[in-house]
Amino acid sequence: MxxxxxxxxxxxxQDTMGRLGDDVxxxxxxxxxxxxxxxxxxxxxxxxxxxxxxxxxxxxxxxxxxxxxxxxxVGATLPRPETDEEDESDNGTDRISREELYQDMSDSVQMKSVYFALVALSVVVAAGGMLRNNTAVVIGAMVIAPLIGPNIALGLGTTLADRDLILKSLKTNLSGLLSGLVLAFGMGLVLPVDPTLTEISLRTAIGLPDVALAVAAGVAGALAVTRGLSTAIVGVMVAVALVPPLVAVGLLLGSGDWDLAYQAGLLLITNVAGVNLAAVLTFLVMGVRPMSWYKAEQAKKATRWALLLWTLVLAVLATAIWLAA
Known part of the structure; x- marks a missing residue:
């Protein structure tokens, strides 16, 4: 327990806070x-x-x-509390509280210098690995990429109808993606880019496995934060869906390969939409809701619009991908 x-x-x-209720x-x-x-x-x-x-x-x-x-x-307590087998059964709501979840996500969308430094480092390492066609180096770049927070926080803000968290998440996410794109573009201008390299060509083709990866990354990220688990490993998965296509777009734009950059851009936007759609759905399934009835009504509307938006984005992208094939 x-x-x-x-x-x-x-x-x-105030002498005491009184009773909390027999059901507590x-x-x-x-x-x-x-x-x-x-x-x-x-x-x-x-x-x-x-x-x-x-x-x-x-x-x-x-x-x-x-x-x-x-x-x-609480790390430990003695004597150990008695446990009930029914209490230990998986009831589908085993997660940290909404307030803890909110605090964790609020901390992850702070636009501090270390955030941009980690974005820049992950882009440089990923670009180096892609230009050398070295998969291990590309994976290493994912370890330092800080993109899981803003994307999962956007899903949480939508689920809770928290306007401030939504805006902060959007600002942090867009700032990180744009700064990474500009840096990769600059590297594409000064470094030779061979679009036939496997690590680059893989990001210029998109299929159902790529969409499945994005959705799985979003679900894994949301589950990790709701359970209070370390997001380090899951962050690698989210970064795999975002950083390589982002770097590929910048490098190909810098080298003048516009058509291939367009393909990589479709993959990037598809992955962003898939991660956020999956995060919203996962928070709903995990029972993350606002406390007040008024906020709950707002959250229902915001969630419906978000689900509709991300679904439409994926539908439009699927059409564009089909036409470009």
Whole structure:
């Protein structure tokens, strides 16, 4: 059983936060006092119940001006809590809370200098590997590419109807892709580009396996973040779908191979659409929803529009690919 500790800091004028309800399952609960005279309610919960507890706390604390909720993972606790086989069964909702998920994704869309540095490094390494026709070097570039965050965050922002997260994700994603494209274009201007090399020619042809790769990358990325798992390995998969075609577009544009650059561009846009469509669908299946009914209604509309948009994009791209074949 994975446990989390939820600390609720209340003003001294409020003795306790009261009952959370009989339907809320807690492993343990203590009421303490802080050095500042505040009341500290410390809750120990199963991680699968964290979102329910946080929702109940936010509703209960809505009238309180001065409170703070802090969530921390628990490495171990003694004595060990009793477990129930039914509790350990897979009910399809085993994920981190919406608030933890939101915090992780918000951090991943910060446009800091290290983000652009990693984009530039991944483009340079990928371009070097493609020009040398070295698959191992191209794969190495995927390890440092930071593109999983903005793409998965866009799907989360859509699912939660969070306008700020959507805009930040779009801005960060477009900035990373454009900066990488410009750098690859510059390399294509000054370096000899042989479009017959396998690592380049593979990105100028698109088929159903490429679409399947993009969708699988989106699903894997969304599942990784909802389970609180490391996105390092999954990030490689998302980067494989985005960075090589991005670099291929830039190199081919720089070398004047417009038709091949167009083909690589179709692959890139198809992969972006596939990753984001899959991320939205995965968040829906995992039960990620806004807390308030008003936000939930907005989220339904935003999700419908997003699913329609990405589906139409894929349909248009499939038509363009068929016509170009």
């Amino acid at each position: 994975a446990l989390q500790q939820i600390d609720v800091y209340l003003p001294a004028t 399952s807690l492993v343990d609960r203590h009421t303490l006092s802080t050095a500042r005279g505040q009341v500290l309610e410390r809750l120990l919960v199963d991680s699968t119940n964290t979102e329910q507890v946080l929702e109940r706390l936010q509703k209960q604390m809505g009238h309180t001006d001065d409170f703070r909720i802090v969530v921390s993972p």
